[in-house]
Amino acid sequence: MPGDNNIDQTIKRDDATPPRAAEKILGVARELFYRQGIRAIGVDEIVKRAGVTKPSLYRSFSSKDELAASYLRGYDLEFWGRFDEAVAAHPGDPRAQVIAFLTRVGKRTQMSGYRGCGMTNAVVEYPEAGHPARVVSEENKRELRRRLRAMAAEMGAADPDTLGDGLLLLIEGAYISGQLFGAGGPAQSVARNADLLIGASLAR
Template sequence: MKKSPPPARAVRRPDAAASPPRAAERIRESARELFYREGIRAIGVDEIVSRAGVTKPSLYRSFASKDELAAAYLEDYDAAFWERFDEGAAEHPDDPRAQLLAYLAGLAQRATKAGYRGCGLTNAAVEYPEPGHPARKVSEAHKRALRERLVGMARQMGARDAQALGDGLLLLIEGTFASGQLFGKGGPARALVASAERLIDASVK
């Protein structure tokens, strides 16, 4: 009697989560670290591919230019910013004041730590003043969205002049981005939450 062949062994496919990151992901991660720490203009393509462990053609297959890579870095930064900013909404639903103060408390902590380099989007706007540059466009869109969001939150809080309160809060945030790099621990950033509370209290009916 002819023996039947043994059952085929199931081929174990590698878990996608365990797979090594693709070249484009490694390039993006390396660019994020280098651009934030050193500035976009200060970092060349050679340094990025060396850090990522890929070739220069690999970079240009994923990004048409360094400018496009810079824009991708800032888009990632923008997404991470809003994720952090919106954490307070889950903790304090229907309470815009508490939501905002939760974000500011986290910002004050980050801004007083060693190695803090402020907001990558603000830094990029300073590095690229020319209108229409890919990095500048991402930065401007983010800052306009943040301003609108703050004005909307000020309106929800019942501010007499929502535009003025929103702009005042934006100035506090941007000031923290800059002063945190200069003073670190013990600097003005430690007073961020208290300053925001006083500003809100003075503006809300």
């Protein structure tokens, strides 16, 4: 699976009883979008698998684009949940925080059915600026870049922006190579390569 938490958390709840149809739709869309791509999956397939009607989908989501954006907002929450867990596990040690996060990334890339980062995949699928799915994904990547640069500065790097960007490139490379090579591929060593990059940057 693309994340460790339940996608249901992305549904806004106005009372104690969540909209059951919306939960089903988003859960099915999440699985299909991640496994097969957003453009490849039509609304008819989603409602069929969710066991709901098409009007039910459009009562919860104004369009397929909005459904895709909702899926990615949930993905975003899960991503930062994992990132923040790594940070919290190593207070005051940004190098260890980055390595802890990338260790988990490396392990996920070795899992059967791994399809990389849903955000990265969405950006590739939707090159047009302003598309709802692309907007959510771009915001995630920009924030990740900002955080990595800030963490590089905390490490004392002479050129923190370059180090932060280098770490981002390693992460994105792991997402893609994990899909290309699967188990035993280069993505399994992303944490080790990040540590080497950090060490070389700090040694200057």
